[in-house]
Amino acid sequence: MLDPLIILIALACGMASRAVGLPALIGYLGAGFLLHELQVVEGEILQVLSEVGITLLLFTIGLKLQIKDLLQTRVWGTTLAHMALLQLFFLGVFFLAGKLVPSLALGFSASMVGAFALTFSSTVFVIQVMQERGEMASRHAALAVGILIIQDLAAVVFLGFSAGKVPGPEALLLLLFIPLRGVILRLLTLSGHGELFTLFGFALAVGGAQLFELTGVKGDLGALLIGAVLAGHQKAKELSRNLLQFKDLFLVCFFLTIGLAGWPRGELIVLALVIGVLAVIKPPLYFLLMTRLHTPPRTALLASLSLANYSEFGLIVVAIAASAGWMDAQWSGAISLAIAVSFLIASPLNRFSHKIYRRWCHRLQAFETAQVRATHPDTRNTRVMVLGMGNIGTGAYESIAEVYGSEVLGVDDNDRKLAAHRAAHRRVVAADASDPDFWHRVDLNNIELIMLALTNHQENKLVGRLLEDLGYKGRIAAVVRFEEEAEELERYGISAFNLYAQAGSGFAAHAAEQLRDERQSA
CATH class of the missing domain: 1.20.1530.20 (Na+/H+ antiporter like fold)
Structure with missing residues (x-):
């Protein structure tokens, strides 16, 4: 043994x-x-x-x-x-x-x-x-x-x-x-x-x-x-x-x-x-x-x-x-x-x-080669940015696009996801949210809201620090999983949405709405 x-x-x-x-x-x-x-x-x-x-x-x-x-x-x-x-x-x-x-x-x-x-x-x-x-x-x-x-x-x-x-x-x-x-x-x-x-x-x-x-x-x-x-x-x-x-x-x-x-x-x-x-x-x-x-x-x-x-x-x-x-x-x-x-x-x-x-x-x-420079993402005419286009980010994009339309921009680093979003006619670009070079090319004065749908606390903090260093004055919202993460992000002025705590209330509201519809149809 x-x-x-x-x-x-x-x-x-x-x-x-x-x-x-x-x-x-x-x-x-x-x-x-x-x-x-x-x-x-x-x-x-x-x-x-x-x-x-x-x-x-x-x-x-x-x-x-x-x-x-x-x-x-x-x-x-x-x-x-x-x-x-x-x-x-x-x-x-x-x-x-x-x-x-x-x-x-x-x-x-x-x-x-x-x-x-x-x-x-x-x-x-x-x-x-x-x-x-x-x-x-x-x-x-x-x-x-x-x-x-x-x-x-x-x-x-x-x-x-x-x-x-x-x-x-x-x-x-x-x-x-x-x-x-x-x-x-x-x-x-x-x-x-x-x-x-x-x-x-x-x-x-x-x-x-x-x-x-x-x-x-x-x-x-x-x-x-x-x-x-x-x-x-x-x-x-x-x-x-x-x-x-x-x-x-x-x-x-x-x-x-x-x-x-x-x-x-x-x-x-x-x-x-x-x-x-x-x-x-x-x-x-x-x-x-x-x-x-x-x-x-x-x-x-x-x-x-x-x-x-x-x-x-x-x-x-x-x-x-x-x-x-x-x-x-x-x-x-x-x-x-x-x-x-x-x-x-x-x-x-x-x-x-x-x-x-x-x-x-x-x-x-x-x-940096000329070929790389030619691939820089186009972020013009944007008022709302959604960082991370997974399930949560996609849902956020669809909801906010009902108000802002084509002025919403999705950002993700996964080529397969981006191809699917483009096929669904969503406006998305390929970029790393934690890349300072990307943010230097964005006109932050025109951005009213940045939504962090990354679900990764360390990356959320890194993006928050970057935006703070660049003097961004608009609103930032982020998805978190734990209460201590929400408290930490709020120190950076980021409004946190607790995915687990608030999913329950959303689920209950959805079930109650279905029950109400069934009663009305009966």
Whole structure:
């Protein structure tokens, strides 16, 4: 069984890491090294759970694959160019390190693998940062996640080749998963939304990976492919959310096993610290590539800063290379230290990313291409703006448009929503409500009312501060979910509508009106 001491130390280190504003991942890596010092021996179950965590990671990546989004040049072009340039850079770093300290010298194959591992950025870190700031639906989050998925696909190709197996002819039978997509989705629907649904998804990931192994195909690659077959369906999105906690929990075991392998030797520790600091070259390179491929400067900067780190996938790549005998096992510990240092650097950069952009926005706008300038939204002849065109925003738009007509403008950052609204003949534009560049182009003197239908408290506060800094004198109304959120927004002069508290009264009024109509018709 899993030693309770391992669980307690992992929990304590994870909590300590989170308390100082760092991802819990750093704490788990530290817990592994601490357990090594306490001479705790890695058990078989820890290794099994570690492998399950990697399988679930790849399966959930597959569930999120949207080919259309990944085919954008600024996504795949940025990713491939960035990975190629970093590959060359870190090959040079390893070559120089080997010349200066002969004991650090690596063969060409080992150097290629080590450099490849450092080209990734952390999916765990990016998603945690975006979720905490309430920006998962933003364009910069979508761009960063798209880049991460392309990187993960490159890692999966490596995993497939690393197995060293030649698939047998029976592997062709795995193509049956494609026509079976409808059957699998139907079964997922029948399994409901509770534990049976989650268990079915777990069985698809682990059982599918084992099935691929039996045919000579790397099981982790199989898990990703099965997830990709299901991608794009609503049940796939729900399944990804349900498996998220299991995946994160099992990956804790993977990070613990890295630390339990022990500290690298002294010169490797020094090199790991240097490599960790070198993560600072990632954001400028990302920014230059993104803006040259027609990404707005603000989107490029926020996405670049979130990617200013190394990845847990790099650990997986190095661990597999070490198990195959291509690299010394101590390199896993060295890469884990480099990842921890990169997180220490990336955390404050992301905490102050919006302030960094506001401070340097005029210089950064010099990187804006003519193609981006041509897409600036037209906000002329507007008296009312509705920010966030989901269900709540759409209802607000329809109601206020009865009074203001075409002088109402809807604002959203989701291209699919915008296409649906335009088909319904609503006046909408594509913009990020928290983007100061957008507000600088709006004539706020003509705006009488701004309605925040974002349902994200942090973003509501950010927009409120922006409008206050710009001297907006009109009315602002916002949707909130909790009373303390309403109180906080009122300090910014924002009128808050409590979605949960006032939905009940609206529901009662609707029911009473129906009852009154029925009595009158009787």
